[in-house]
Amino acid sequence: MPVTCEKIEAIKLEKAETGATFLKLANGLTLIHQEIPTTAVVSVDIWVQAGTTSEPEEWAGMAHFLEHMIFKGTQNILPGEFDIVIESQGGIANAATSLDYTHFMFTTAANHFDLTLSYLADMLLNASIPDDEFYQERQVVIEEIRQALDDPDWLAYQQLMETVYENHPYSRSVLGSVEVLEQLTPAQMRAYHRHHYHPKQMTVAIVGAIAQAEAVEIVSAAFEHRDAFVSLSMDATIAASQVHAPMNVANDRPKAKVNITGIRRHQEQSPRLQHSRLTLAWLGASVESLEDALCLELVSVILAEGRSSRLVRELREELGWVQDIGSGFTMQKEPGLFTISAYLDDSYLEPVEHKIVHQVAQLSTTLVTDAELDRAKRSLCNNFAFSLESPNQLASFLGYHGLLGCEDLCANWATTYCELIRRAQPSDIQALAQKYLSPEHYAIASLIPI
DSSP states (O other), X not given: OOOOHHHHHHHHHHHOSSOOEEEEXXXXXXXXXXXOTTOSEEEEEEEESOSGGGSOXXXXXXXXXXXXXXXXXXXXXXXXXXXXXXXXXXXXXXXXXXXXXXXXXXXXXXXXXXXXXXXXHHHXXXXXXXXXXXXXXXXHHHHHHHHXXXXXXXXXHHHHHHHHHTTSGGGSXXXXXXXXXXXXXXXXXXXXXXXXXXXGGEEEEEEESOOHHHHHHHHHHHTSOOTTOOOOOXXXXXXXXXXXXXXXXXXTSOOOOOOOOSEEEEEEEETTOSSEEEEEEEEOOOGGGHHHHHHHHHHHHHHHXXXXXXXXXXXXXXXXXXXXXXXXXXXXXXXXXXXXEEEEOGGGHHHHHHHHHHHHHHHXXXXXXHHHHHHHHHHXXXXXXXXXXXXXXXXXXXXXXXXXXOHHHHHTTTTHHHHHHHHOOXXXXXXXXXXXXXXXXXEEEEEEEO
């Protein structure tokens, strides 16, 4: 008997009889809790509203650098001590920085959850950022930047972001630049940390073998204490670091508007490339239009996921113009990005662009077939179900979407996503294409061999 999305959802509902619960603690921290009594572990994902968009331009790369420095300890925790603690318990931990956030995650046996969380909470709230560790770790981050600059896929992505978002913070590299990082000081990082790393800026997702009352008690205690906590405005924080920086760096600064008018092109050359990279991009829905954002994922599947999708079938299977082609939509706080990317020989750049634009234009003028739409729905719902099989996957999903404000989606995660996807009709796909995917307004970035 085949495994269907409905069967997977039924299993998940059996594991989690109720959906995730959102709680606002007294210190302002948002807690998302999902008990799964059938597992023996607890996964925690802590999301901090401190990413590229929260940095002064003169401090670009600060959020990612600080992610590294969080693990350098506090007055009570030695550098590297947290790694020893969690590894000795058989747990795992990781961290990542992106445009709108930084997050820290770990999975451990349920009986070690209390101790592990107390370590991580202390590091997040009370990071000491020692001078010697700062200067040593800066070289690690600079080497990470140099490695990225040798990665054609990273270069192609960054080139696209700069082409699409121009003066918006989304256009900046999360890693920053060597030139900027070499000018940063420990005092500046401490100032940035004091402003952004406090409970009101944090969303903590907890999934696994722990009851809600116990989770609330442990989280409240872990995030209760901050050494010499002082709530400062960003301007006052910068002044305290005794450095010059622009005045409009707080989270409520005016947002840079993002818009693509006409066709915006950018091309660069890179050594050691065997095939060119070509990406077309359109601005899609922001998190405020959740249903539009989810349905843009349907459009992505229809266009370029699987051998029977339109662009894969035509450009790879029939014409052989591309080595590979794919599509995707990234949901963000501000307008997300709908992309179609291909690996190809540079002699096919122009005809492939024309074919892609033609297929996108057809979505606006002609209804997709029921068979195409049904295939896309099955693909998305099954992928969604499989992507949340483990507690750490679910904690990541709940933390990210909770941070973005998608409380209804998180509270009923086992059913809401697929209900929204299944609701879409061919006319909805057409309206979505007309709204977001204009054949006359898009960005195109290409990276070609020298």
